[in-house]
Amino acid sequence: GNSVTQMEGPVTLSEEAFLTINCTYTATGYPSLFWYVQYPGEGLQLLLKATKADDKGSNKGFEATYRKETTSFHLEKGSVQVSDSAVYFCALSDGTSGTYKYIFGTGTRLKVLA
């Protein structure tokens, strides 16, 4: 079945460091891919998305490129801030049987130190 594998956390970085959170997927067909962010005590907020191969999603300095050849959707940011501290989830939209339910990775906790 479809699945998402996300790098284990926690990730601790100093402010202005470069961030990469790895995400790979297994899927039949061509799912849409998403990154969501969850701040403490809150629900999920969409960070960015990509709907087809080679699409680059970007938002608030974060970027991820849909790589079909490596089945990856790694999240990157050039310079992190303390306010980026949160849990990040990679997800795919599973179109099996027309459900389009999300399959999530395990989440990666990011802590940015001032």
Next chain:
Amino acid sequence: EAGVTQSPTHLIKTRGQQVTLRCSPISGHTSVYWYQQALGLGLQFLLWYDEGEERNRGNFPPRFSGRQFPNYSSELNVNALELEDSALYLCASRRDPNYNEQFFGPGTRLTVL
């Protein structure tokens, strides 16, 4: 435009009790999804409702059920609560079949003692 809303915010129940969680989707969205975020288990798909019908369910026992009302709001019911049902329950809505992005509510934190 108002986002997805959920109630209550927090809930404490004891084993064996029953609970009902509520979700109101974004106006115009016809699909509602429920997910469970339990500690150590990540986010798991629970149920999908569309146009008032249950369309799909995840790998959860039948004591997890729900419904969708004509105004597209939804309820999630959990019977015979068990300790492992303690989790954050997230509701998400989707506009229509041609648009697969989901918008999430803030969640209901259920604690079972």
